[in-house]
Structure formats: structure tokens, C-alpha cells
Amino acid sequence: MADREREPGGLPPPPRPAATPATSDGGDDGNALGRLVPAPLRELLRARPLLVRRPVWGQRHGRHAAARAGLGLDFRDHRAYVPGDDPRRLDWRAVARRERLVLRRTESEDELSLVLVLDGGGGMAYGEGPQQKLAYAHAIAGGLAWMAHRQGDPVGLSLGRQQAVDVSLTRPRSGRERLSALAQRLTEAPPLGRCPWISLMNEVAPRLPRRSLVVVLSDLLDPGMRSDDADEVQDELLRGLAQLRARQHDVVIVQVLHPDELTFPWAERSMLRFEDLRELRAPLEAPGRSLRDEYLRRLAAHLHALDDRCEAEGLVLVRVSTGQPVQDAFMGMLARLAGEAGAATVEVEVPA
């Protein structure tokens, strides 16, 4: 199984842990996914479906409205009979009215392919406990995966960390085994190094089924691989996501930020030493008071630019703060997926 799922250019999958019993709803505390998704969120999602705004194009029958006609019960339209069509699908009443052979077409419901693209770089390690950005992203990813699994949709996961990509689980699969493997991969991949976004998107894009739901979870604060190419990489990433959107995929960017990153609480005169979690930039020693205003201005400019770019490209950007309850953030994201309007939910207070 490991060899079969190994993808060229990707990281070798981590050793598979001993088989753990997985329940049908993935909600047991003993389950790895159960540890990722907080109990209040699991309780909230228990009877809630995962819906997307646009029709899907799944390979198998599912619960989502399909973009093509199929074998459903709801009437779609008629079309002229051509040789080779199944004569059982002739609508005899319509034939009588129109005096020519016509076929009856019905709506189809397909499965939705969910692909989670997770930033596993060191920057996601900021925060402690449930407020750690990666833990928060895991909760959202786990919640989505659990919802998809419950309604039979296939799920895939791509991970970028330590300057490498892991696309061994990118191709969506359904079933408990996939859910268990996905949870295991999340829990065994601590945040480290940098996420190579360009490589990751290049690896993920060919593996996406038609009309997939691509959910990107990252802080999108410093996506570069060098200290001077952050803007360039970010631009390339958004361009790649826009291309996915153009190929009929639903793309959702979940930007996970910590309250400290939004407010910069170090306003004292004491000397601080800032060290880069991504191990990319040089440490900086300065009193917090002298850094705060400029930081908040630059961050606000960055977030506004991101908002504008996503809106222009048709990407859904959901910005969450780990200081808010994860169920609130999750429900906001579901609303955006269902087509409700809304901007990024978290703002930066820029000093005057």
C-alpha cells in the first residue's frame, strides 16, 4: 500500500502506525481525527452537510448536484434521439406531442472531491495549546474531512513542510482507511521549515479530479523560500490558485492567524529578540514599542492586498483568528462555501 501511494518527487510517507479502530463517524476520542477536532466542533457538525455553491463533477453518485445529466429522478430536459441511445429513456408522451423521437434527461448527483492543502511550515507553530495555528488548522481540516467522509465524499491531503511536499494522499479517496491515514499524517507532521508553495501547487494541480473543492490552510504571512522572494511566491501561489478556479475547482483559502500577529502586544520598552519560526530570516533585537506601529501598518497593507487579489481572482478567502472559537470560524467558512457573501472575518487595527 505504501509503495502504491508513493508519488514521484514527494516525501516518503511517514511510517504507518499500528492500525487503530476507526468508528464510522470518526468522532471517538480514541481516534486520531477525534483528537484533532475539538469536541464542541464535532457536536456542532454532527447533522450538518458539507455543501458547495456550484455543481460538481464526480466520478460516482453522490449527494451534490452534478454539472451533467444523469440517472436521477428530477427532470432536466429533452433531447433528440440519436442512434445508439437507450430506447428505454424515450419519453413517449413527448414523442406523441412532438411526433419525433426525443429522450428524457434527468438531473444527476455526484460526489464531491475534497482536497486539503496544508501549510506545515514552521510559521504555523506559533501559539500554544488550542491557539497554535497548526492545531487550529488541523481542527478545520479534520472537521471538513470528517463531514466529507460522513457523506461519502473522497478526501485528499497535500502537505508542504521542511522545504518538501507530501502529495502521497493528494488523490481523493473515501472510506475509513483514508480518513484514518489522513488523521495519522496530520498528527505525525510537526510544523517545520518552510512550505514550498510553487512545488506543492505544481504537484497538486495534476492530481485534482474535476471540479474539486480545494481548501488551502495557511497563515500566508511569509510564503517565500528565501528572505527576498515572499512577494513573488505569494503572487505565483495566487496565480496558481486562480488557474485552479478557472478550471472549475472551488478554491477556498483559510488564512489562520494568531491574535499576537494581529495585535502585536509587545508595546513595552524591554528589549525583545524575535526569531523566525521558519528559520529563514535573521533574528531581530529591539524594544517592542519601536516595532509595533510599523509592523501593524505593514501587516494591514499585506492583508488588504490579499483581500483585493482574492476578490479579483474569484477565490474565497476566509481569515480566522485562533483567538476565536474554532466552531465559529468553521461555521463562517461553511457559509462562504454555500455561497453566502462575506469578507474576511478578522481585521487588523492599524495605529493612527
Place this chain on the structure above:
Amino acid sequence: MTLLAPALLLGLLGLAAPVIAHLLGREPPQPIRFAAMRFLHATERSSTQRRAIQDWPLLIVRLLLLALLVVVLTRPSSTEQTGVAVVGEPHDAVVLVDASRSMELRVDGRSLLEHAIDQVDGLLASLPPGSRVGLLTTDPDGPREEPSADPDVVRDALERWKTDGHPRAGAWTMAEALPGATALLQRVEGERPRVVYAVGDATARGLGSLPKAAEGGALVVPVPAIDAEQPRPEHVAIEQAHWEPAPELDPRAMRIQAALRRHPASSLDDAAPERRVPVVLRVGDTELARTEVVLPFGELVPVEFTHTLSSEQDLAPAVIALDVPDDPMPSDDTRHLWLAADDAIEVVVVNGDPSELRAHDEVWFLSTAVGVGDDEQRLRLRSLAPDQLESRVREQGRQAFRDVDVLVLANLRAPSPDVAPTIVEQVHRGMGLWITVGDRVQADAYNARLGELLPLRMREAVRVGTAPGRTEARAEGMAPADLAHPAFRGLRGDLGLTGTRARRVMLLEPDPQREHQIALSFTSGAPALLTREVGVGRVALLTTSIDRDWADLPLRPGFVPMISSMLGYLASADGGGGTGQLVAGEVRHFRTEQAITITTPTGQQLSLAPDDEGQAVLEDTYVPGHYRVDIGDTQSVLSVAVDPVESDTQWQALDPTPLQDGERRHVAVAVPRWRGLWWLIGLLLAAEAVLRLRSRWGGQPARRG
């Protein structure tokens, strides 16, 4: 101001350490692992701030701490010219240090004794090389060092003695201790000059009591513990305390009376004319009463409490105390008394010349004097005719004097030959005897029968002016009383007897071998009132009549206190009154045939064994307070008080030092000035801790990614 270790000033270079530490050795910055480093940019201001001093108050406090520490280590001292005058050539000397209670007075936060020891240090340092010096104090149990060439012997002895808690009550006067000092000097061989350096206060019992020269030709150099110009504080004292029954209130009620005095400071410029002083009466462990007394300067102000003993209580320890915690001389702020249901002095007067005319009746004057004011309840007077006395003695023998504390033979011709031995025996065993003369007295009979009791033997009664060489005067005046006499202890000033005119007196035989003390004398120098201690008892002899036959003594205002004091003195040898008071250092004799146990105020128990004559002697009465005496199954008590004379801190004018100017040596004595700096260092340490805590709590706790 000088520094004893100036080289340590180099330590001030260490002041650079905290400055460098503040500039370079700043605390490590709090590390924060952060994700949004992309948006962090150091400004110009932050880079310059790293070199700036961030906490000026903390730096200043630390610099002050270091500087003070260095200054303390250099031991700054001020050199004071002590003005100690010493003989310029090598000589033999004894330092005589005043250890009396008045040296307890605190001046500038230190007792006079500590000042005196400083003076001794300066004096020892200024002695010419080759001198030998010894030590004596007025403390009877104090150190005694024979002159030696090593002054450290004196220093060490003084240091050891000081740690024993001196000065103390009951010390000798300087004049009394001077013979001991000269005796030490006389043991030194050689013909070098001999000097006694007397170091103490200039009170009447201190340097004021010294003569200019001592026996053996030793020079006496008074060295005041402090300069006469140095301000001395005022203090308050309880000078007298006694009680008397108050039967008009309750059969077991008593009045407890004390007399307070406010001893003035050296300067009255800033002193309030009157001062309110709280006075407390405690019986047992209970504070029974508290009042306030307004004290002017110098006057003796009485205060009186009343108390009723409970029916179960025949004896209770009482304390009268001044509640003045900051008094510079606290030891005289407390007086101890034993309150007893029965504590009267039994006086028997044998009237040798009864008369129906009051002016010529001895007993009437005596009983009147005893009945005045307070003494009526304390003294119980009984009168006997001579034949009554003789018949009782013949019938009962020694038991006739069983309850008698004082026997007064007033103008009695002489006790009969068979009665006299009993009287002699009783006096030896502690009874007081007072003989007053008159027309009926037969001098020869007294000399023959009571000769061993008399302070001086009688010669004859003469009219004033008829004595050889005294033809010009027709009456003899009375000289001021000798207040140093134990009978007049506690009395002050003129007793009011100097106006006395005596027309007839009893001449006495001079006898230098016979020990006696003169309490009163005539202006001619002839003794008027003499006392003698015989065995355990005391005897007094008045050389004129106690009525108006020979003198107008009873008409003088001092007659009543003189009678009261003398009767009390004569009775106290026998513990008259049962709850007698002693002054500190006074010896007490007990008639007993078995060992007795004394419990002192400190709880110590002393065992005294009687000698061959059946007397046990209590000498260790230096601690004021309540004493209990257990003699077999019987128990008695006594209390010890500080002699009020020792509270007198009034300085006397001293004669100029007998040394010539050429022999004076001004010695620079190093007075330590660094001790107070330790307090300042402690305060700065506390401030430094507060500043550090403020700095630590003021910062934002680090958050880690």
C-alpha cells in the same frame, strides 16, 4: 573626620562596575519565536536605545550602595580632642572609675559610664612611656588591677566589667573608694609621682566628693566623663515610698505614698516648666491604679494611692513605678514595697521626769511628734515609768522587750543595775536604744551600766558659756545636719534645726577608739546627736534634752522628721515594722539560730548560716526589689530601693585640674562614625530590591512560539 583605613578608598574605583554593567551587561532580551518576521523592521531609535542606561534610579541606588560600603570599610572616625590632662613625666597611676547609679544617665544615646570608658581609653593612650597604671572602680565587686606597665590590662578589665551590666546601685562614693586607690598605689615601689585619675560624673557622690589630694600624697585628677558644657537630659525619679495604715477607711486599708522629683537638665532654656508624668501602682502582677503627676523642676511632689488588702492576704508585694519609657535613667523609676496587715514600729518611752507641765514632759513632745501626720500609724508609742520598766524586766526578763523595736530612755537617771544587762543584751540582739539626757541623768551611772552601748561616754552636764573657753556665749546653736548619716537618708536640705538654741548640754569623753557617727552637732563642734552600732542593734545619744528643759529643740520644724527618721533608723536594725526597707548595698543582720534562705528579686536563693553569736548577715542587697526571708517555718520580707541620693545628677562645680598646663596632654580619640552608615546601607538595599521588583513586574511576559 579621618579614615582609619584610607587605602580602601581605592575601592571607589569599583563604582565603575555598575555603570559598565548597566551599559554592557544588560539583561538578555526575551526571545520570541515569531512567524510574521516579514513585517518587522528595526527603527533607528531602537538601535541607539541598546546603549542607553535604561534605569537611572536603580543605577544611582547601586552606586550609592557601593560608595557607602567602601566608606564604611575605610572606617571613618572623627578625632576629638579629649582634653585629658596627665602628668607629663612617667608616673604610677590608678584609674578610679565611678560605678554609681548616676553613671547610668544616658547622654547622646550612651550612658555616662560608656563615655567614661572612652575617656579612660584616651587617658591610657596619653600616658607617658614608662608609666604604670592600675584600675579600681567604686563597685565593691568591681575589678581591681594593680599598677602595671601594660595599659591593656586596664582596658580588658574594664571591658569585661562593662559587659556585666554595670553601673549599679549601692556603689561607694568616689571619696569612699579613694583610699582603695591610694592603697593600690602604695604597693608600687619607687619614688615616682603617684596619681589617681578619677573618671566619673561631677555629682555630689562622684567627682564632687573628692579631695584634691589623697592619703600618701597621691595627686587626685578629676576627669569628667563628659564636658561640663555638654547638654545633659532631665530625668524623673521616685525618691521616697512608704505606706501607712488607713483604719478610717477600712481595717485593712492603707495609704501608699511616694515622693517624685524631676531632676533638671543641664540647661533649662528649652525645658517645659511643668511635666506630666504617669505613675502606676501595681500589687502583685496587677496594675491597680494609674495617675498623672505634674512635676516642676527640683521640687519633691507627693503622690498617694489607697489600697485595701483582701482578707486572705496578709502580705503583698507592691510596686510604684513611673511610666516614662524614655527616661534616661530608668533604674530610679521604680520602688518596691511590701504591704502588710500589721507593720508598726513599737516604741517604748521610759519617762524619767514625768511632769504635769507639757513643756517639761519628754513623753508629751515625743508622742506629739510621733502623732503628727503619717507617723501616727507607723509608730506605736507606749510610755512607762522607770519602776514599771524595772518590775517588768525583773518579772519577765528578756521577754519584757519581746515586741519592743526601740527603747527610749528619756531623762532617766540610769537603768538599775539589774535591768541594764538585759537592755545591753537586747541591743546586741537588734533592739534600738535612744538615750536623751536631762537634769536627772547621772553620767557615771550610765557609763558604768550602759558604757559599752554609748557612742561616747558621758562626762558631765554643763551650762553653755560656763564650759572652759566658752564664756562668751549663753546658748549653743545647731549646725546643719549631716545628711550622709544613714538615719537621715532620703531627707534633703536644711532639716530646720539650725535655729535651735541649747542652754545646757552633756559633755562627752573623746574616744577615738570608739566607733560612732555624729548625726547632729552644735555650732561649736560638740556632738549633739550620736549613733553607734552595737552588735545587731543601734544606739543613739542626744546630748541635750528632748523637751524644753535644756533646749528649744522641740519647737523647731525639723524636730518631727528628726524623731521619725531616728526612730525608724533605730528600729530598722531589727527589721522594725516587719517589712523594712533597705537601700541598695545596705547590710542586714538577722538574729537566728538556724540557717536562713533569702530569695532575691531575680529568683536566686541565698543560704545564710548564723555565726557563733547567732547572727546571719545579708550583704548582697544590690538588686532593688522584693526579698523573701525564710527562717525555719517563719517567713519575713524586706524590700531594697535605690538610695535617692544616687539619682541626683546635678553637677557640681569642679576645681580646676591640679596639673599645670605644661603637663596637659590633649589626646585625639578616634570616635567611630561608621556605625550609623550601616542603617543607610540597609535602607538602600531595600530600595534596590523594590526598584528591581518594579522593573521586573513592569515588563511584558514573553510569549514563545
